[in-house]
Amino acid sequence: MTVQATLRPARPLDAGATGDILWRCQREAVWMPRLYSGAETIAFCGSMIERGWMTVALVEGRIVGFLACDGRQIHGLYLSREVWGKGIARMVLDDAKRRADRLILRSFQANARANRFYRRAGFVEVGRGDGSDNDENLPDIAYVWPKENA
Numbered sequence: 508m509t510v511q512a513t514l515r516p517a518r519p520l521d522a523g524a525t526g527d528i529l530w531r532c533q534r535e536a537v538w539m540p541r542l543y544s545g546a547e548t549i550a551f552c553g554s555m556i557e558r559g560w561m562t563v564a565l566v567e568g569r570i571v572g573f574l575a576c577d578g579r580q581i582h583g584l585y586l587s588r589e590v591w592g593k594g595i596a597r598m599v600l601d602d603a604k605r606r607a608d609r610l611i612l613r614s615f616q617a618n619a620r621a622n623r624f625y626r627r628a629g630f631v632e633v634g635r636g637d638g639s640d641n642d643e644n645l646p647d648i649a650y651v652w653p654k655e656n657a
Contacts, residue, residue: 509594510566514602517561517573522553524570525563525585532585538617540643555582562602564595574599581612584621600628609653616646625650 517525526549533539533548543551555561555575560582564572572586572595581603586596603610614621616635626632630650638644 510590512564512566512571512590512595512598514562514564514599516559517556517563519553519556521561521563521570521573522549522556525556525561525573526550526552528570528572528585528587529583531587535588536618538615538645540645542642562599564590564599566590566595571595572599574603576603576607576610579607579609579611581610596624597628604652609651611649611651613641613647613649615643616648622648629653 526545529552530543530545530548533543534541552561552573558577560575560577562574562576563570564574564586571590572584574584575582584596584599610630612625612630613636614625616622630652632648633651634649636647636649638646641647
């Protein structure tokens with residue numbers, strides 16, 4: 508079931524809502540180490556907003572997700588659990604695809620749901636890491652879109 512959402516660039520006051528979404532996603536992932544407090548996560552989202560990286564998705568005026576993208580590099584795509592599977596992740600990713608000829612990202616190997624989503628969205632695996640290059644020290648997968656540029 509698809510939900511109608513609107514997209515817009517994130518504003519400074521969106522740091523609380525986006526930080527809460529990110530913090531909850533990290534807490535709900537049993538494989539994710541607990542490295543940051545809620546306040547640190549909000550500050551992190553605030554810094555991505557200040558850099559102009561973040562697009563938010565709204566349903567009925569409420570932020571339900573975001574995509575952080577710096578040019579071609581996707582730094583994060585997170586949604587509130589209640590809108591998972593409703594087409595919003597695809598909507599924000601398609602928006603990023605319209606603005607770039609190539610996108611790259613890294614996803615934790617343990618995040619099977621996200622990895623399935625990225626493969627279905629046309630991303631191709633181009634490498635794997637042992638976790639030594641991320642704060643969480645978790646093995647990850649590098650993806651690129653479109654396939655023709657892999």
